[in-house]
Amino acid sequence: MELLRFSTAGSVDDGKSTLIGRLLYDSKSIFQDQLDALEAYSNQKGYGVVDLALLTDGLRAEREQGITIDVAYRYFATPKRKFIIADTPGHIQYTRNMVTGSSNSNLSLILIDARNGIVEQTNRHSFIASLLNIAHLVVCVNKMDLVGYDENKFNEIVDGYKVLASKLDIKDVTFIPISALNGDNVVDRSTNMSWYNGPTLMYLLEHVHLSSDINHIDGxxxxxxxxxxxxxxxxxxxxxxxxxxxxxxxxxxxxxxxxxxxxxxxxxxxxxxxxxxxxxxxxxxxxxxxxxxxxxxxxxxxxENNVPQSSQDLEMMMCWFGDTPMQPNGRYILRHTTKESKCVIKDIRYRIDVNTYHRNEEEKQIKMNDICRVHVRTQVPIFFDSYRKNRITGSVILIDEATNNTVAAGMIM
Amino acid sequence: MQLYNLDHLRDLEAESIYIIRETAAQFERPALLFSGGKDSIVMSHMARKAFYPAKIPFPCVHIDTGHNFPETIEYRDMWMKEIGANLIVGHVQDSIDTGRVKEEKGPNASRNALQTVTLLDTIAANKFDACMGGARRDEEKARAKERIFSHRDEFGQWDPKNQRPELWMLLNGKKSVGENFRVFPISNWTEMDVWMYIVAENIPIPSIYFSHQREVIDRDGMMLATSDFIIPGPNEMPRKEIVRYRTVGDMTCTGAVFSTASTLQEVIDEISASRTTERGTRSDDKRSEAAMEDRKKAGYF
CATH class of the missing domain: 2.40.30.10 (Translation factors)
Structure with missing residues (x-):
């Protein structure tokens, strides 16, 4: 049995938690005592029905705010595959969690609310999926029940998304019209959308081709x-x-x-x-x-006949996570595979607007959740491949020497 | 053509061995927390694999509540010999005797919460800077969000809102003086994965995981074994049942389930058909909806 790791991303209210709850529920991965706890909580709050979203809203702080605040991992299996979901929050201040959750994924699942179509978040999530070189992208147009299961509405969103995707390096996209709340096209084929002939979400997750995602060439x-x-x-x-x-x-x-x-x-x-x-x-x-x-x-x-590049000067795309902004000429510890080196950020080439994909070459202030291209100089040579070719030898993290915190993720060009 | 695909169990094993080696490489005084339960057994089995043919380069630590199943202790001593590991035992009884903790009173008294103090004291006494635990993210909601390298402040506490981002497999174990880490090598395993791996690797496990006859009473919706620590109340009628355990914990809070499963395959078949999680047999999690989150913040395993 193969293992598929995928990440989910969505805006606050587009039903991501409900969708994951639905996948777990319909694949019978939820145990009776978990359901009992959910029912008790739902009743206590007076929801009337069992809120599947509660399955993934783990921490008490989240329950109080009603939003997911961090990457949470979920597990389920079908007779065909085993799945690990990195469930990442969709709101603005937590881009870092999305990058984190996507870093080990083979597939990214992007949710679009059928009523709202493509929104800023869609741009951002797609950009991050492309940046992290996720092999497969699945766009779920959710809440189809609220637009009367309208085929035109779905096609309009698909067309809009294709325009967006053309600006990014995205290889494999599939679009699926769903209703997470009612279960349409999640595990079971919808009887409300006979116009849709593609796979259900579960079918896709079970059959997407994985073995080509690993680099078996460069030793x-x-x-x-x-x-x-x-x-x-x-x-x-x-x-x-x-x-x-x-x-x-x-x-x-x-x-x-x-x-x-x-x-x-x-x-x-x-x-x-x-x-x-x-x-x-x-x-x-x-x-x-x-x-x-x-x-x-x-x-x-x-x-011997296939060696990586070696350099002290690295060009990379970087996502900043630190509470304090990136220090120009700042010194950090760079970790690459099992190696560490001191490093200095020599130059910020540009900052990229993840909503419009505009490159701003004047902007030198890099704050939490910003994505930019930088030139990093390391103390010792690093042996690397480009991130596009090799996720492991092409990725780095930066650690702040004073706080020991992980303050950035880098993908070598 | 040869297919270079890893089966999911081998994929998980490779990841766990990587994490265990990374812990040994990044920390000065790591330790492996061993409960005698199947998760820590699987973890210690992989620790042996990770450094073979050398010995496991860190000790195993058992926090003994004094209320353990005798079968667990017997197994622990056998297994430590088998894998050639050094064992360090922290006794909750010592924490009680020295007045570090107060024992709960009443029929539901459990030493489960007290373990945290003994654990933190044992970590401090041995200057451990990283403790590997067998917690899995599928077990419980708070655990689903915890990092593989999980930072603890100088009071041994976890701050769920301020966790370091963890990307790819670049684990950051840097820390200041007095701080330490909890490391969870089998974070991504499920209960079923653990069982399937035990079968695949033919790993011995404590006998209480298999069906046996035992004297039990019903208390708070659970079947607890009668013992020196679980005294039947006036309305609790002890009776003999054919049972087994899904988790190995303290005798005061670990409930038995009816079962005739006496082989690993029967245990797996039973779990496949089961409709409750293994933590449903633990009263320590039932105390409140956020019970695990509170205990973890305080420094629990």
Whole structure:
């Protein structure tokens, strides 16, 4: 069974929580005691019906405000697939949560209220999905029941969205007319929209093609931990533990270790109960080399004939998360795979308006939730691929040295 | 053509091993919180895998309420030997004896809340800077929002509104003096994943997960085993039932379920058909709608 990670985004009232509640409910992923707790709460509040949205509104603070305030993860499974939902809030001040929730997703689900059509939030969510290079996009036009299940209304929104998408780097979009409240086209096919012949949302989630989402070409193995058993029988054992970021490594492969540039061949690929002939992303394994080379955490083992770029000067798109604005020429810690380096933000190339996609080259003030392109200079060389090619070796976070907070996410160009 | 696809269990395992290794690499004094329950068993099994052929480079910590099922303690000692881990035990009884906590009174007295103090004291005494726990996000609403590397302030407290963004798998374990982290390597597993993995890896588990006969009473909608700590009240008639446990917790707050499931496959079949979550058998979560959120803020597991 495969695992699909997807994220949801929507405005405050377009029914995102209800949709997730519906997916969980109709796929029978909600247990009786959860329903009992929901019913009790709904009755106490005098809602009349069970509010499915309450299933995903976790924290008490949210219940009081009636909005989702942070990324919440949900789990359900069907006989075909297992799903992890990163449920992210849609309101303005929480762009950072959307970027966070989308970072590990294969698919992004964007909700549009059929009555309102495309709104500013739609632009922003689509931009972020494109920025984070999410392979599949599903646009659910929700609340079709409130527009009389009108086909023209749906087509109008689809056409509008296609114009929007043409300005972005989006590969695969599917449009589905739904009513999360009534369950139309969520799990079960709607009897109210016979004009729609496409898949239901659940069918799409179960069948969207995933294996091509992983880079199996460029062999990249960031070393996480060096394993040196303190037992006599393993006296000479030096294993390099890590998770394959991309590509495939086989016993006997010629490899190069960065930054030293020394070459060797793979002696064995070990996991606890077996030695393996090959390993591939995203497996966690231990690699042993035939030569005694000094390797430590932060180094990268790559295929000799396919090496990543190496530079101290990185151009990247950056989403700012910090409470305090980005400091021009500010110094931060950059974390890239298992490596860390001090860095300085040399230049802000432009700030991008996520609603209009306009690039403002004059704007040098970068605040929380802003997205910009920057030039970052690192203290030591970083071995990277472009984010479009490789999500793992193309992504970084910035950490504020004073507060230790994660203040930015970067995608290397 | 060879397909380079990982089955969902192997995908989850690879992620968890990555997190466990990252914890060992980023922290000076990590520890693994071991309850004797299936989640911490699976986590410790993967810790063994993560560093093989070396030994697990951190100790396992058990907070013993003194009200544990004897089967749990027996299992714990066997399993620690099996995986070759060092065990550190923090006793709630010690916290009571030294006046750090006051024991609850009455028939529903539980040491569950007291564990938090013992846990924080044990962390402080051993200067642990990262404690791995077997919590899963599917268990409970507050847990659904917690990060994998979850920051605790110098009072051991969690601030749900001020969590660090966590992107890709770039985990940020930086901290100031006195602060520490809780790390949740199996955040993305569900109850079913854990069971399927136990089968796939043939991992031994405590006997109370399987069907057995036990003397129980009904209390607050749960079947509690009679013991030195659960004394039947005047209207509570002890009776013998064929039961098993879905979670391993304190005897005072962990309810049994009727079950004849005596093999792993039967347990899985039973869970598949079940209509209640495993936490439905825990009275500590039923005390209020936001019970877990409050306990987590205070520094609970």
């Amino acid at each position: 990249r193995f960031p070393v996480q931990y060096v394993i040196r058993p303190k037992e006599d029988r393993y006296h000479d054992y030096r294993g390099y533990a890590g998770r394959v970021a991309s590509g495939i490594f086989r016993v006997g492969d010629k490899v190069m270790v960065l930054p030293s540039g020394f070459t060797s061949t793979i002696k064995s690929i070990d996991s606890y109960d077996k030695t393996m002939e090959e390993c591939f992303a995203p497996q966690s394994v231990t690699i042993v080399l035939n030569d005694d080379i000094d390797i430590s955490r932060g180094d990268m083992i790559v295929r």
